[in-house]
Protein backbone atom coordinates (compact mmCIF):
# COMPACT_ATOMS: atom_id res chain seq x y z
CA UNK A 388 0.00 0.00 0.00
CA UNK A 389 1.31 3.45 -0.86
CA UNK A 390 -0.56 5.33 1.84
CA UNK A 391 -0.13 5.81 5.57
CA UNK A 392 -1.12 3.54 8.42
CA UNK A 393 -2.65 5.84 11.03
CA UNK A 394 -2.68 4.28 14.50
CA UNK A 395 -5.37 5.82 16.73
CA UNK A 396 -5.30 4.98 20.47
CA UNK A 397 -8.29 4.55 22.75
CA UNK A 398 -7.98 8.05 24.24
CA UNK A 399 -7.55 9.72 20.83
CA UNK A 400 -11.14 9.44 19.58
CA UNK A 401 -11.25 12.89 17.98
CA UNK A 402 -12.00 13.34 14.29
CA UNK A 403 -9.68 16.35 14.23
CA UNK A 404 -6.80 14.36 15.79
CA UNK A 405 -3.43 15.42 14.35
CA UNK A 406 -2.74 11.85 13.15
CA UNK A 407 -5.92 12.05 11.03
CA UNK A 408 -5.26 15.57 9.79
CA UNK A 409 -4.31 14.77 6.18
CA UNK A 410 -6.11 11.42 5.99
CA UNK A 411 -6.58 10.23 2.43
CA UNK A 412 -9.48 7.73 2.46
CA UNK A 413 -8.43 6.41 -0.93
CA UNK A 414 -4.92 5.36 0.20
CA UNK A 415 -4.70 5.27 3.98
CA UNK A 416 -5.77 2.79 6.64
CA UNK A 417 -6.70 3.68 10.21
CA UNK A 418 -5.55 1.09 12.73
CA UNK A 419 -7.30 0.66 16.09
CA UNK A 420 -6.40 -2.07 18.56
CA UNK A 421 -8.21 -3.41 21.60
CA UNK A 422 -5.15 -4.45 23.59
CA UNK A 423 -5.29 -6.79 26.58
CA UNK A 424 -2.20 -5.08 28.03
CA UNK A 425 -4.04 -1.75 28.08
CA UNK A 426 -6.94 -3.24 29.99
CA UNK A 427 -4.70 -4.74 32.68
CA UNK A 428 -1.50 -2.65 33.07
CA UNK A 429 -3.53 -1.51 36.01
CA UNK A 430 -6.70 -3.48 36.68
CA UNK A 431 -9.14 -0.84 35.45
CA UNK A 432 -12.68 -0.45 36.74
CA UNK A 433 -15.07 -2.50 34.59
CA UNK A 434 -16.94 0.63 33.45
CA UNK A 435 -13.69 2.27 32.36
CA UNK A 436 -12.83 -0.68 30.11
CA UNK A 437 -16.39 -0.76 28.76
CA UNK A 438 -16.33 3.00 28.13
CA UNK A 439 -13.02 2.93 26.24
CA UNK A 440 -13.82 -0.14 24.13
CA UNK A 441 -17.35 0.95 23.27
CA UNK A 442 -16.22 4.49 22.42
CA UNK A 443 -13.45 3.00 20.24
CA UNK A 444 -15.93 0.78 18.37
CA UNK A 445 -18.33 3.69 17.81
CA UNK A 446 -15.49 5.90 16.59
CA UNK A 447 -14.39 3.19 14.15
CA UNK A 448 -18.00 2.81 12.92
CA UNK A 449 -18.22 6.57 12.34
CA UNK A 450 -14.95 6.59 10.36
CA UNK A 451 -16.09 3.60 8.29
CA UNK A 452 -19.38 5.38 7.58
CA UNK A 453 -17.31 8.22 6.09
CA UNK A 454 -15.65 5.75 3.74
CA UNK A 455 -12.39 5.45 5.69
CA UNK A 456 -10.72 1.99 5.72
CA UNK A 457 -10.44 0.96 9.36
CA UNK A 458 -8.43 -2.08 10.44
CA UNK A 459 -9.99 -2.74 13.84
CA UNK A 460 -8.47 -5.49 16.01
CA UNK A 461 -10.92 -6.74 18.63
CA UNK A 462 -10.00 -8.03 22.06
CA UNK A 463 -11.53 -11.42 21.27
CA UNK A 464 -9.82 -11.74 17.88
CA UNK A 465 -7.89 -15.06 18.29
CA UNK A 466 -4.76 -13.61 16.62
CA UNK A 467 -4.69 -10.51 18.83
CA UNK A 468 -1.34 -10.55 20.67
CA UNK A 469 -2.61 -8.10 23.28
CA UNK A 470 -0.02 -5.32 22.96
CA UNK A 471 0.24 -2.11 20.93
CA UNK A 472 3.73 -2.84 19.57
CA UNK A 473 3.17 -6.39 18.36
CA UNK A 474 -0.21 -5.44 16.87
CA UNK A 475 1.36 -2.55 15.00
CA UNK A 476 4.09 -4.88 13.69
CA UNK A 477 1.40 -7.30 12.48
CA UNK A 478 -0.57 -4.48 10.87
CA UNK A 479 2.51 -3.14 9.09
CA UNK A 480 3.08 -6.66 7.71
CA UNK A 481 -0.56 -6.79 6.55
CA UNK A 482 -0.62 -3.40 4.84
CA UNK A 483 3.03 -2.59 4.01
CA UNK A 484 2.36 1.16 4.44
CA UNK A 485 4.68 3.88 3.16
CA UNK A 486 4.72 5.33 6.72
CA UNK A 487 3.08 5.07 10.10
CA UNK A 488 1.46 8.19 11.55
CA UNK A 489 0.55 8.59 15.23
CA UNK A 490 -0.33 11.36 17.64
CA UNK A 491 1.83 11.55 20.78
CA UNK A 492 0.22 9.52 23.57
CA UNK A 493 -1.00 10.52 27.03
CA UNK A 494 1.34 8.28 28.98
CA UNK A 495 5.11 8.08 29.29
CA UNK A 496 5.17 4.28 28.98
CA UNK A 497 3.38 4.48 25.59
CA UNK A 498 5.65 7.33 24.51
CA UNK A 499 8.61 4.98 25.16
CA UNK A 500 6.90 2.34 22.99
CA UNK A 501 6.46 4.86 20.18
CA UNK A 502 10.16 5.73 20.22
CA UNK A 503 10.91 2.00 19.88
CA UNK A 504 8.61 1.78 16.85
CA UNK A 505 11.03 4.02 14.98
CA UNK A 506 13.73 1.38 15.46
CA UNK A 507 11.52 -1.64 15.01
CA UNK A 508 9.52 -0.90 11.87
CA UNK A 509 10.78 -0.93 8.31
CA UNK A 510 8.95 2.28 7.45
CA UNK A 511 9.17 5.83 8.85
CA UNK A 512 7.12 6.62 11.97
CA UNK A 513 5.80 10.15 12.29
CA UNK A 514 4.82 11.20 15.83
CA UNK A 515 2.67 14.33 15.76
CA UNK A 516 1.95 16.72 18.65
CA UNK A 517 -1.41 16.34 20.36
CA UNK A 518 -2.91 19.70 19.46
CA UNK A 519 -6.16 19.00 21.32
CA UNK A 520 -4.51 20.75 24.27
CA UNK A 521 -4.40 24.54 24.39
CA UNK A 522 -0.83 24.65 25.65
CA UNK A 523 1.68 22.56 23.71
CA UNK A 524 4.33 20.57 25.54
CA UNK A 525 6.98 22.93 24.13
CA UNK A 526 5.09 26.05 25.20
CA UNK A 527 4.73 24.67 28.70
CA UNK A 528 8.42 23.77 28.86
CA UNK A 529 9.28 27.34 27.84
CA UNK A 530 7.00 28.73 30.54
CA UNK A 531 8.41 26.35 33.19
CA UNK A 532 12.07 26.87 32.31
CA UNK A 533 14.01 28.43 35.17
CA UNK A 534 11.10 28.32 37.63
CA UNK A 535 11.96 26.73 40.97
CA UNK A 536 8.31 25.93 41.60
CA UNK A 537 5.40 25.56 39.19
CA UNK A 538 2.27 27.34 40.35
CA UNK A 539 -1.16 27.07 38.80
CA UNK A 540 -2.02 30.70 39.46
CA UNK A 541 0.87 32.02 37.34
CA UNK A 542 0.25 29.52 34.56
CA UNK A 543 -3.49 30.23 34.59
CA UNK A 544 -3.02 33.98 34.18
CA UNK A 545 -0.72 33.34 31.24
CA UNK A 546 -3.37 31.03 29.71
CA UNK A 547 -6.16 33.56 30.23
CA UNK A 548 -4.07 36.20 28.50
CA UNK A 549 -3.06 33.87 25.65
CA UNK A 550 -6.59 32.58 24.99
CA UNK A 551 -8.34 35.88 25.70
CA UNK A 552 -10.93 33.90 27.68
CA UNK A 553 -12.69 36.09 30.28
CA UNK A 554 -10.42 39.02 29.49
CA UNK A 555 -11.48 42.63 29.32
CA UNK A 556 -8.67 44.14 27.30
CA UNK A 557 -5.55 43.29 29.31
CA UNK A 558 -7.45 42.85 32.59
CA UNK A 559 -9.45 39.92 33.94
CA UNK A 560 -13.20 40.12 33.51
CA UNK A 561 -14.85 41.38 36.71
CA UNK A 562 -11.54 42.81 37.94
CA UNK A 563 -10.33 39.57 39.56
CA UNK A 564 -8.58 36.47 38.28
CA UNK A 565 -10.22 34.20 40.79
CA UNK A 566 -13.59 34.00 42.57
CA UNK A 567 -12.72 31.06 44.81
CA UNK A 568 -13.68 32.86 47.99
CA UNK A 569 -17.30 32.71 46.75
CA UNK A 570 -17.03 29.09 45.68
CA UNK A 571 -16.75 27.22 48.95
CA UNK A 572 -20.34 26.80 50.02
CA UNK A 573 -21.81 23.60 51.44
CA UNK A 574 -24.99 22.43 49.71
CA UNK A 575 -27.99 24.12 51.37
CA UNK A 576 -30.99 22.04 52.44
CA UNK A 577 -33.69 22.04 49.78
CA UNK A 578 -31.37 22.46 46.77
CA UNK A 579 -31.42 19.24 44.74
CA UNK A 580 -28.96 18.83 41.86
CA UNK A 581 -30.45 17.61 38.57
CA UNK A 582 -29.89 13.94 37.69
CA UNK A 583 -26.71 13.37 35.70
CA UNK A 584 -27.57 12.37 32.11
CA UNK A 585 -27.15 8.65 31.48
CA UNK A 586 -27.30 7.00 28.06
CA UNK A 587 -28.91 3.62 27.43
CA UNK A 588 -26.46 1.08 25.95
CA UNK A 589 -27.03 0.35 22.24
CA UNK A 590 -26.17 -2.99 20.57
CA UNK A 591 -22.48 -2.10 20.24
CA UNK A 592 -22.20 -1.17 23.91
CA UNK A 593 -24.21 -4.28 24.91
CA UNK A 594 -21.69 -6.48 23.12
CA UNK A 595 -18.85 -4.72 24.94
CA UNK A 596 -20.62 -5.07 28.29
CA UNK A 597 -20.94 -8.83 27.67
CA UNK A 598 -17.25 -9.00 26.78
CA UNK A 599 -16.20 -7.07 29.88
CA UNK A 600 -18.48 -9.19 32.03
CA UNK A 601 -16.90 -12.35 30.65
CA UNK A 602 -13.25 -11.25 30.81
CA UNK A 603 -12.97 -8.76 33.65
CA UNK A 604 -15.50 -9.98 36.20
CA UNK A 605 -12.88 -9.85 38.95
CA UNK A 606 -11.95 -6.21 38.31
CA UNK A 607 -13.11 -3.50 40.72
CA UNK A 608 -16.47 -1.78 40.28
CA UNK A 609 -20.03 -2.28 39.12
CA UNK A 610 -20.39 -2.79 35.38
CA UNK A 611 -24.09 -1.97 35.29
CA UNK A 612 -26.04 0.19 35.17
CA UNK A 613 -23.72 1.59 32.49
CA UNK A 614 -24.75 5.07 31.39
CA UNK A 615 -21.66 6.82 30.00
CA UNK A 616 -21.89 8.46 26.59
CA UNK A 617 -19.82 6.52 24.06
CA UNK A 618 -20.45 8.66 20.99
CA UNK A 619 -19.61 12.25 20.27
CA UNK A 620 -23.31 13.10 19.85
CA UNK A 621 -24.16 11.83 23.33
CA UNK A 622 -21.09 13.48 24.87
CA UNK A 623 -22.29 16.76 23.32
CA UNK A 624 -25.73 16.14 24.88
CA UNK A 625 -24.03 15.65 28.27
CA UNK A 626 -22.21 18.96 27.80
CA UNK A 627 -25.48 20.69 26.86
CA UNK A 628 -27.09 19.33 30.01
CA UNK A 629 -24.22 20.60 32.16
CA UNK A 630 -24.27 24.09 30.66
CA UNK A 631 -28.04 24.41 30.95
CA UNK A 632 -28.74 22.77 34.30
CA UNK A 633 -25.53 22.76 36.37
CA UNK A 634 -23.17 25.53 35.30
CA UNK A 635 -25.07 28.33 37.07
CA UNK A 636 -24.50 26.49 40.38
CA UNK A 637 -21.07 25.06 39.58
CA UNK A 638 -19.03 27.75 41.31
CA UNK A 639 -21.03 28.03 44.51
CA UNK A 640 -21.09 24.29 45.25
CA UNK A 641 -17.84 23.16 43.61
CA UNK A 642 -16.42 21.99 46.94
CA UNK A 643 -19.62 20.57 48.46
CA UNK A 644 -20.22 16.89 49.19
CA UNK A 645 -23.50 15.15 49.97
CA UNK A 646 -24.28 11.52 50.68
CA UNK A 647 -26.21 9.92 47.83
CA UNK A 648 -25.47 12.86 45.44
CA UNK A 649 -22.64 11.48 43.39
CA UNK A 650 -22.41 14.23 40.76
CA UNK A 651 -23.88 17.40 42.36
CA UNK A 652 -23.37 20.27 39.88
CA UNK A 653 -20.19 18.86 38.35
CA UNK A 654 -19.96 18.34 34.61
CA UNK A 655 -19.01 14.63 34.62
CA UNK A 656 -17.38 15.17 31.22
CA UNK A 657 -13.79 14.24 32.08
CA UNK A 658 -13.97 10.77 30.43
CA UNK A 659 -15.23 12.47 27.25
CA UNK A 660 -12.54 15.17 27.30
CA UNK A 661 -9.73 12.74 28.05
CA UNK A 662 -10.98 10.14 25.59
CA UNK A 663 -11.40 12.69 22.82
CA UNK A 664 -15.19 12.79 22.38
CA UNK A 665 -15.14 16.45 23.42
CA UNK A 666 -12.32 18.96 23.07
CA UNK A 667 -11.21 21.47 25.67
CA UNK A 668 -11.65 24.35 23.25
CA UNK A 669 -15.26 23.56 22.38
CA UNK A 670 -16.15 23.03 26.05
CA UNK A 671 -14.69 26.45 26.94
CA UNK A 672 -16.41 28.17 24.00
CA UNK A 673 -19.76 26.65 24.98
CA UNK A 674 -19.42 27.79 28.60
CA UNK A 675 -18.26 31.28 27.59
CA UNK A 676 -21.23 31.58 25.21
CA UNK A 677 -23.56 30.79 28.15
CA UNK A 678 -21.83 33.52 30.17
CA UNK A 679 -22.18 36.05 27.37
CA UNK A 680 -25.86 35.16 27.06
CA UNK A 681 -26.31 35.89 30.77
CA UNK A 682 -27.14 32.27 31.54
CA UNK A 683 -24.40 31.73 34.14
CA UNK A 684 -22.66 33.99 36.67
CA UNK A 685 -18.99 34.95 36.50
CA UNK A 686 -17.93 33.04 39.63
CA UNK A 687 -19.26 29.80 38.09
CA UNK A 688 -17.83 30.41 34.63
CA UNK A 689 -14.42 31.54 35.88
CA UNK A 690 -14.27 28.58 38.27
CA UNK A 691 -15.03 26.18 35.44
CA UNK A 692 -12.72 27.78 32.85
CA UNK A 693 -9.91 27.62 35.43
CA UNK A 694 -10.37 23.85 35.71
CA UNK A 695 -10.00 23.42 31.96
CA UNK A 696 -7.44 25.97 30.76
CA UNK A 697 -5.79 26.10 34.17
CA UNK A 698 -5.62 22.81 36.05
CA UNK A 699 -6.10 20.42 33.15
CA UNK A 700 -3.44 22.03 30.96
CA UNK A 701 -1.18 22.69 33.95
CA UNK A 702 -1.02 19.09 35.17
CA UNK A 703 -0.39 17.86 31.65
CA UNK A 704 2.48 20.32 31.29
CA UNK A 705 3.92 19.28 34.65
CA UNK A 706 3.68 15.60 33.67
CA UNK A 707 5.55 15.96 30.40
CA UNK A 708 8.14 18.41 31.66
CA UNK A 709 8.94 16.44 34.84
CA UNK A 710 8.69 12.80 33.77
CA UNK A 711 10.12 10.22 34.24
CA UNK A 712 11.91 11.39 37.41
CA UNK A 713 8.70 12.90 38.79
CA UNK A 714 7.01 9.56 39.52
CA UNK A 715 9.99 8.34 41.57
CA UNK A 716 10.09 11.21 44.07
CA UNK A 717 8.83 10.54 47.60
CA UNK A 718 9.46 13.69 49.60
CA UNK A 719 7.65 12.52 52.73
CA UNK A 720 9.08 8.99 52.55
CA UNK A 721 5.60 7.46 52.54
CA UNK A 722 5.57 3.67 52.34
CA UNK A 723 2.48 2.19 53.96
CA UNK A 724 0.18 -0.22 52.13
CA UNK A 725 -3.24 0.67 50.72
CA UNK A 726 -5.93 -0.38 53.21
CA UNK A 727 -8.49 -2.89 51.93
CA UNK A 728 -11.45 -0.51 52.20
CA UNK A 729 -10.25 1.39 49.12
CA UNK A 730 -11.45 -1.68 47.21
CA UNK A 731 -14.32 -2.90 49.39
CA UNK A 732 -15.74 0.38 50.67
CA UNK A 733 -16.17 -1.38 54.00
CA UNK A 734 -15.22 1.10 56.68
CA UNK A 735 -16.99 2.82 59.55
CA UNK A 736 -15.62 6.15 58.31
CA UNK A 737 -18.70 7.26 56.43
CA UNK A 738 -16.98 9.85 54.25
CA UNK A 739 -14.65 7.19 52.87
CA UNK A 740 -17.43 4.63 52.48
CA UNK A 741 -19.45 7.22 50.49
CA UNK A 742 -16.56 8.20 48.20
CA UNK A 743 -15.43 4.64 47.52
CA UNK A 744 -19.11 3.70 46.99
CA UNK A 745 -19.56 6.42 44.35
CA UNK A 746 -16.33 5.28 42.70
CA UNK A 747 -17.52 1.68 42.60
CA UNK A 748 -20.96 2.64 41.21
CA UNK A 749 -19.80 5.02 38.48
CA UNK A 750 -16.01 4.89 37.98
CA UNK A 751 -16.38 8.55 38.97
CA UNK A 752 -16.03 10.70 42.07
CA UNK A 753 -15.98 14.46 41.98
CA UNK A 754 -12.88 16.50 42.65
CA UNK A 755 -13.32 17.28 46.31
CA UNK A 756 -14.06 13.64 47.13
CA UNK A 757 -10.83 12.62 45.40
CA UNK A 758 -8.80 15.41 46.99
CA UNK A 759 -10.16 15.85 50.49
CA UNK A 760 -11.44 12.38 51.36
CA UNK A 761 -9.65 9.48 49.63
CA UNK A 762 -6.63 11.68 48.85
CA UNK A 763 -6.45 13.33 52.25
CA UNK A 764 -6.61 9.94 53.96
CA UNK A 765 -3.77 8.62 51.79
CA UNK A 766 -1.65 11.67 52.59
CA UNK A 767 -2.31 11.60 56.33
CA UNK A 768 -1.64 7.87 56.66
CA UNK A 769 1.49 7.81 54.48
CA UNK A 770 0.32 5.37 51.83
CA UNK A 771 3.14 4.58 49.37
CA UNK A 772 2.77 6.85 46.31
CA UNK A 773 2.83 3.99 43.78
CA UNK A 774 0.11 2.07 45.65
CA UNK A 775 -2.38 4.92 45.81
CA UNK A 776 -1.49 6.14 42.30
CA UNK A 777 -2.29 2.74 40.84
CA UNK A 778 -5.62 2.86 42.65
CA UNK A 779 -6.55 6.26 41.16
CA UNK A 780 -5.39 5.17 37.72
CA UNK A 781 -7.50 2.02 37.88
CA UNK A 782 -10.78 3.20 39.38
CA UNK A 783 -11.73 6.33 37.40
CA UNK A 784 -13.08 6.35 33.86
CA UNK A 785 -11.16 9.58 33.21
CA UNK A 786 -7.80 8.34 34.51
CA UNK A 787 -4.70 8.46 32.32
CA UNK A 788 -1.29 8.94 33.83
CA UNK A 789 -0.73 12.46 32.42
CA UNK A 790 -3.61 13.76 34.51
CA UNK A 791 -3.79 11.27 37.38
CA UNK A 792 -0.13 11.37 38.40
CA UNK A 793 0.37 15.12 39.01
CA UNK A 794 -2.95 15.28 40.84
CA UNK A 795 -2.11 12.38 43.14
CA UNK A 796 1.68 12.58 43.40
CA UNK A 797 1.90 16.37 43.52
CA UNK A 798 -1.38 17.84 44.67
CA UNK A 799 -2.47 15.13 47.11
CA UNK A 800 0.69 13.46 48.40
CA UNK A 801 3.22 16.32 48.19
CA UNK A 802 5.58 13.56 47.07
CA UNK A 803 7.25 16.02 44.67
CA UNK A 804 8.33 18.21 47.58
CA UNK A 805 6.19 21.13 46.48
CA UNK A 806 7.11 21.36 42.80
CA UNK A 807 3.38 21.56 41.90
CA UNK A 808 1.62 22.87 45.03
CA UNK A 809 2.91 25.08 47.81
CA UNK A 810 1.62 22.87 50.63
CA UNK A 811 -0.07 19.53 51.18
CA UNK A 812 -3.88 19.67 51.25
CA UNK A 813 -3.97 18.03 54.71
CA UNK A 814 -7.21 18.53 56.63
CA UNK A 815 -8.88 17.26 59.78
CA UNK A 816 -12.46 16.06 60.18
CA UNK A 817 -13.67 19.67 60.65
CA UNK A 818 -13.17 20.36 56.92
CA UNK A 819 -15.16 17.31 55.83
CA UNK A 820 -17.87 18.15 58.36
CA UNK A 821 -18.12 21.73 57.07
CA UNK A 822 -18.34 20.74 53.39
CA UNK A 823 -20.54 17.62 53.61
CA UNK A 824 -23.35 15.89 55.46
CA UNK A 825 -21.25 12.73 55.89
CA UNK A 826 -20.40 13.18 59.57
CA UNK A 827 -24.03 13.25 60.69
CA UNK A 828 -24.42 9.57 59.92
CA UNK A 829 -20.94 8.49 61.00
CA UNK A 830 -19.98 6.30 63.93
CA UNK A 831 -17.21 8.86 64.73
CA UNK A 832 -17.57 12.46 65.85
CA UNK A 833 -15.69 15.20 63.98
CA UNK A 834 -15.70 17.42 67.09
CA UNK A 835 -13.92 14.80 69.20
CA UNK A 836 -10.12 14.92 68.98
CA UNK A 837 -8.97 11.84 70.92
CA UNK A 838 -10.55 8.71 72.41
CA UNK A 839 -12.72 5.97 70.91
CA UNK A 840 -15.24 8.34 69.29
CA UNK A 841 -12.64 10.70 67.83
CA UNK A 842 -12.86 11.20 64.08
CA UNK A 843 -9.81 9.34 62.71
CA UNK A 844 -9.07 12.32 60.44
CA UNK A 845 -8.47 14.45 63.58
CA UNK A 846 -5.97 11.98 65.02
CA UNK A 847 -4.30 11.32 61.70
CA UNK A 848 -4.05 15.02 60.84
CA UNK A 849 -2.02 15.90 63.92
CA UNK A 850 -0.03 12.66 63.77
CA UNK A 851 0.86 13.51 60.15
CA UNK A 852 2.12 16.95 61.16
CA UNK A 853 4.11 15.51 64.05
CA UNK A 854 5.64 12.71 62.01
CA UNK A 855 6.56 15.01 59.13
CA UNK A 856 7.74 17.96 61.17
CA UNK A 857 11.27 17.84 59.76
CA UNK A 858 10.01 18.01 56.16
CA UNK A 859 7.13 20.47 56.62
CA UNK A 860 7.71 22.81 59.58
CA UNK A 861 9.78 25.19 57.47
CA UNK A 862 6.92 25.69 54.99
CA UNK A 863 5.67 29.27 55.43
CA UNK A 864 2.12 28.21 54.57
CA UNK A 865 2.14 25.82 57.52
CA UNK A 866 3.70 28.28 59.98
CA UNK A 867 0.50 28.88 61.96
CA UNK A 868 -0.30 25.17 62.09
CA UNK A 869 3.14 24.32 63.44
CA UNK A 870 2.91 27.19 65.93
CA UNK A 871 -0.27 25.56 67.28
CA UNK A 872 1.43 22.18 67.35
CA UNK A 873 4.32 23.57 69.40
CA UNK A 874 1.92 24.70 72.13
CA UNK A 875 0.48 21.18 72.37
CA UNK A 876 1.41 19.43 75.64
CA UNK A 877 3.76 16.47 75.23
CA UNK A 878 1.22 14.10 76.79
CA UNK A 879 -1.37 15.07 74.17
CA UNK A 880 1.10 14.50 71.36
CA UNK A 881 1.78 11.06 72.80
CA UNK A 882 -1.93 10.27 72.97
CA UNK A 883 -2.44 11.38 69.37
CA UNK A 884 0.45 9.28 68.12
CA UNK A 885 -0.62 6.22 70.12
CA UNK A 886 -4.25 6.39 69.01
CA UNK A 887 -3.44 7.13 65.38
CA UNK A 888 -1.08 4.14 65.33
CA UNK A 889 -3.77 1.95 66.83
CA UNK A 890 -6.05 3.10 64.02
CA UNK A 891 -3.44 2.28 61.37
CA UNK A 892 -2.82 -1.10 62.98
CA UNK A 893 -6.55 -1.88 62.94
CA UNK A 894 -6.50 -1.16 59.20
CA UNK A 895 -3.53 -3.49 58.70
CA UNK A 896 -1.30 -0.58 57.64
CA UNK A 897 1.25 -1.13 60.41
CA UNK A 898 1.88 -4.01 62.74
CA UNK A 899 0.18 -3.78 66.12
CA UNK A 900 2.95 -5.10 68.41
CA UNK A 901 5.67 -2.61 67.57
CA UNK A 902 3.55 0.21 66.22
CA UNK A 903 5.54 0.10 62.98
CA UNK A 904 5.44 -2.49 60.21
CA UNK A 905 7.96 -3.85 57.78
CA UNK A 906 6.78 -1.73 54.84
CA UNK A 907 6.83 1.36 57.01
CA UNK A 908 10.43 2.31 57.49
CA UNK A 909 10.35 5.81 56.12
CA UNK A 910 7.20 7.44 57.39
CA UNK A 911 7.72 7.75 61.16
Ligand code: FAD
Pocket residue numbers: 652653654655656657658660661691694695698699700702752753754755757758762779780783785786787790791794795798799
Ligand atom coordinates in the same frame (compact mmCIF):
# COMPACT_ATOMS: atom_id res chain seq x y z
P1 FAD B 1 -15.69 19.26 36.96
O1 FAD B 1 -15.54 19.50 38.42
O2 FAD B 1 -17.01 19.54 36.38
O3 FAD B 1 -14.55 20.09 36.22
C1 FAD B 1 -14.57 20.27 34.80
C2 FAD B 1 -13.35 19.73 34.14
O4 FAD B 1 -12.19 20.38 34.58
C3 FAD B 1 -13.09 18.25 34.35
O5 FAD B 1 -13.87 17.45 33.50
C4 FAD B 1 -11.61 18.16 34.06
O6 FAD B 1 -11.38 17.95 32.69
C5 FAD B 1 -11.08 19.50 34.47
N1 FAD B 1 -10.40 19.44 35.77
C6 FAD B 1 -10.89 19.85 36.96
N2 FAD B 1 -9.96 19.71 37.92
C7 FAD B 1 -8.88 19.18 37.33
C8 FAD B 1 -7.60 18.79 37.81
N3 FAD B 1 -7.24 18.92 39.08
N4 FAD B 1 -6.75 18.25 36.93
C9 FAD B 1 -7.08 18.10 35.63
N5 FAD B 1 -8.28 18.45 35.13
C10 FAD B 1 -9.16 19.00 35.97
N6 FAD B 1 -9.02 14.27 36.45
C11 FAD B 1 -8.97 13.49 35.36
O7 FAD B 1 -9.46 13.88 34.31
N7 FAD B 1 -8.37 12.27 35.40
C12 FAD B 1 -7.82 11.79 36.54
O8 FAD B 1 -7.27 10.69 36.55
C13 FAD B 1 -7.88 12.58 37.70
N8 FAD B 1 -7.37 12.14 38.88
C14 FAD B 1 -7.46 12.92 39.98
C15 FAD B 1 -6.93 12.46 41.18
C16 FAD B 1 -6.98 13.25 42.32
C17 FAD B 1 -6.39 12.75 43.59
C18 FAD B 1 -7.56 14.53 42.25
C19 FAD B 1 -7.59 15.40 43.46
C20 FAD B 1 -8.09 14.99 41.08
C21 FAD B 1 -8.05 14.21 39.94
N9 FAD B 1 -8.59 14.66 38.72
C22 FAD B 1 -8.51 13.86 37.62
C23 FAD B 1 -9.15 16.00 38.60
C24 FAD B 1 -10.67 16.09 38.87
O9 FAD B 1 -10.98 15.46 40.09
C25 FAD B 1 -11.49 15.47 37.75
O10 FAD B 1 -11.08 16.02 36.52
C26 FAD B 1 -12.96 15.77 37.92
O11 FAD B 1 -13.42 15.24 39.14
C27 FAD B 1 -13.74 15.20 36.76
O12 FAD B 1 -15.11 15.35 36.97
P2 FAD B 1 -15.98 16.46 36.22
O13 FAD B 1 -15.88 16.29 34.76
O14 FAD B 1 -17.33 16.39 36.84
O15 FAD B 1 -15.22 17.78 36.66
Ligand code: DLZ
Pocket residue numbers: 395396397398399420421422423425426431435436439440492493494497787
Ligand atom coordinates in the same frame (compact mmCIF):
# COMPACT_ATOMS: atom_id res chain seq x y z
C1 DLZ C 1 -7.43 2.74 28.87
C2 DLZ C 1 -7.45 1.91 27.65
C3 DLZ C 1 -8.01 0.63 27.66
C4 DLZ C 1 -8.67 0.10 28.89
N1 DLZ C 1 -8.00 -0.15 26.58
C5 DLZ C 1 -7.46 0.31 25.43
C6 DLZ C 1 -7.42 -0.48 24.26
O1 DLZ C 1 -7.83 -1.63 24.26
N2 DLZ C 1 -6.88 0.07 23.15
C7 DLZ C 1 -6.40 1.34 23.10
O2 DLZ C 1 -5.97 1.78 22.04
N3 DLZ C 1 -6.40 2.07 24.20
C8 DLZ C 1 -6.92 1.61 25.37
N4 DLZ C 1 -6.90 2.38 26.48
C9 DLZ C 1 -6.26 3.71 26.40
C10 DLZ C 1 -4.74 3.59 26.41
O3 DLZ C 1 -4.33 2.98 27.63
C11 DLZ C 1 -4.13 4.97 26.22
O4 DLZ C 1 -4.18 5.30 24.88
C12 DLZ C 1 -2.71 5.05 26.68
O5 DLZ C 1 -2.66 4.89 28.06
C13 DLZ C 1 -2.06 6.38 26.32
O6 DLZ C 1 -2.70 7.43 27.00
Ligand code: SF4
Pocket residue numbers: 735736737738739815816817819820825826827829830831832833842843844
Ligand atom coordinates in the same frame (compact mmCIF):
# COMPACT_ATOMS: atom_id res chain seq x y z
FE1 SF4 D 1 -15.34 11.10 58.01
FE2 SF4 D 1 -14.64 11.80 60.50
FE3 SF4 D 1 -16.85 12.78 59.44
FE4 SF4 D 1 -16.73 10.20 60.08
S1 SF4 D 1 -16.60 11.94 61.48
S2 SF4 D 1 -17.57 11.07 58.18
S3 SF4 D 1 -14.60 9.73 59.62
S4 SF4 D 1 -14.77 13.17 58.72
